[in-house]
Amino acid sequence: MKNDDGARKRLKISVPHFNNSDLIKGYSKTLIGRCMNPEEQNVKFLVVTLPKIWNLEDKVVGTDLGLGRFQFDFDAEEDIETVLKMQPFHFDYWMISLVRWQPRKTKNYPSEITFWIKVLGVPLEFWEAPTFQSIGDALGVTKDVDLDYGRVQVTVDGYKELIFETTVDFKGGEYYEEEEAPVTLRYEKLFGYCKTCFSLCHKMEKCLQTIQSTDKPKEIRDEDESHYDDKARSYKGVVINGNGGQQDRVREKREYQGKGKGKMFEEGEKKLG
Structure with a gap:
């Protein structure tokens, strides 16, 4: 169907009132997350890897919600509090947002x-x-x-x-x-931000300001250009990739290797050979 302007009308669906109080209570121990740069982050492996980093593999269930979003369901409140104290989190060298689930949220929730x-x-x-x-x-x-x-x-x-x-x-x-x-x-x-506009959501090469402008990108400070391996040591647990840190993006052609597989090292610990 089209309106008077010839544009297609969007279908609107109305749901009658029902009691959803029990449903809301069921999410009381749920964390909702979002990949800030989903083009560079693999959510399917994220929901498997993070519980390993938290040492909660048997206590947390992760779910890919699509569009770069995901959720984790916990058994115990104290585990949620422990995880939130470890913030911020990153995956595939880009940041993620992770917050408590709430019924009323903003358009960009979670961010x-x-x-x-x-x-x-x-x-x-x-x-x-x-x-x-x-x-x-x-x-x-x-x-x-x-x-x-x-x-x-x-x-x-x-x-x-x-x-x-x-x-x-x-x-x-x-x-x-x-x-x-x-x-x-x-x-x-x-971890991971555009060096031109300082956004967490895209690479500098895909930044509109970088593409449209002929000017040089904003000056990059030395402290922001530290090697990822050095910065990773500030993260509570570092996943040492089995493929030597190389990220193979052709996942359709072969099995995903290394992401989340390996050993975790607490800050200050000596890595084993």
Whole structure:
């Protein structure tokens, strides 16, 4: 059927009211996740591999929901809390969002990612919780402040571009008269983002700004270009690929090799030969 403008009308279906309270309760121990760059991430192997990394193979059931989304059903609440404390997570060298299931959600749900962010450049006379709290609030939702290491834990929207540099205006306090201090932000356990627009959702080669612009990409900082193997050691458990780290994308022609197979090493442990 078409409307007066000649455009095809979309079918709308109405579901009558029914009691879904028991259904909602059944998801009380469920985590919902999303691959931020699904073109580069294999969800089918993700749902098998993550429980191994968490040491919960017999306590968690993973399901591929399609369109880069997935869910994990847990047996125990304490296991959920343990997993969420290990954030952020990555797979195939790109970030994933993993949150508690909720019945009312936004269009892009889930997209939350919780990072510890080290803040460089804060004047010592303002090295106090309100400073780091204000920085965290500007980036997302502040969860915690660590003054010993000069960092703030923030839940950010994975669909928004990352902020690596900004300025902080200190309006009050002694020896400071509304001057701005430049600060640099370093995201711990950060994997995979566009070096042009700082998006978590695509490679630089597929960025519209890269394709359309003849200008050089934004400057890439040295700390962001560390070798993946070095950055992976900040992750609680590192999966050593059986194929030497090479990612073979031709999965239709041969069996998937290495993803999630191998040994996990805690931070600081010596890898065995």
